[in-house]
Amino acid sequence: MINKMEKQQLRKEILLKWKNSSKRMEIQHSIYKRLFHLNIWENANIIGLTHSKDTEWDTTRLIEKAWDQKKTITIPKSNSDTNTMKFYQYAPGDRLEITRKNIKEPIESSNKFVEKDRHDLIIVPGVAFSKDGYRIGYGGGYYDRYLADYLGPTLSLAADFQMQPFLTKESHDIPVQFIVTNFGTIYCQHT
Template sequence: MADKHLIREKVLRNLNTIDKVEHRERSIKLAEKLFLLPEWNQAKVIGITLARHPEIETEAIILQAKKEGKTVLIPKTFYPSRKMEFKKMDSSHPLTKTKFGILEPHELAETVDKDAIDLLIVPGVVFNKAHFRIGFGGGFYDRFLADFKGETVSLCLYEQQIEFTPESHDKPVSILIEG
């Protein structure tokens, strides 16, 4: 069994070969499947990342959530603890760029308790049939999901589906939307 690092590298290389227009269209189709889920329709508070290519695009999901009056939360990460919390995405606090080039909420944005999150849209690089994921290697979501009680969903392209054996600390997502 190849290790997570090698599997992640291979899948990222494959994702980077997908034409950006095609990637965007496929991301939107996955989002449309998400919007049909009862878990989406019942959720009032959504946790989601601000995706960067080659991740599944999240802009359409964020716009739809706002249109439907849902509260949108985005993660703020902390080093060296590798912990993460979710903050309200609002126009009064501009996003800030981390040293890794990721947009995150401003320090002053309101933090929301994880128990208040109805639906967490979990990013990942690789997914297996049992809904386990390999992320980008930071372990932020693994730590956050350890005691998260809400619904979790991930969106993935078929290029991201590879069988692998999860580690003991890994937590599967509840729902995997494939396309």
């Protein structure tokens, strides 16, 4: 079983590779090209995803592409007291607030809450991934809690250097169903 220190070390190593990757834009372009041709993307009307920070794939392009295709985008608002989150609609021109962790989130009073089961797709962020869909995120467990009773499709975006041969899973970990990489799409088999 991987302990907390090992997770932190792996996170640190992958994020360093991320920072030092000279091909990040090329990899991102390849991942997005694959994503936009997947039926799961094409058929989705309501898509939940984070507004990216600098250590994540730039979701601005995904958001704009979705808007161009008349899709609805939702982004999460986290509650650090309960370590939970809710998704709110995010439309062109909507303002966001910057949290203590430098994450752009919707303003609850200005954005429309969207129920979990209304989502056709949720794109789950992460740092490291295994082929069976398990991931190491940023350490808060927000997505694992949110996805525990979500029945719709989930996917993550990953470069080859983010893929790991194996990640130890814990009882609360929720795997994604698909991982779109610069080399192809992985249809995850959960064990």
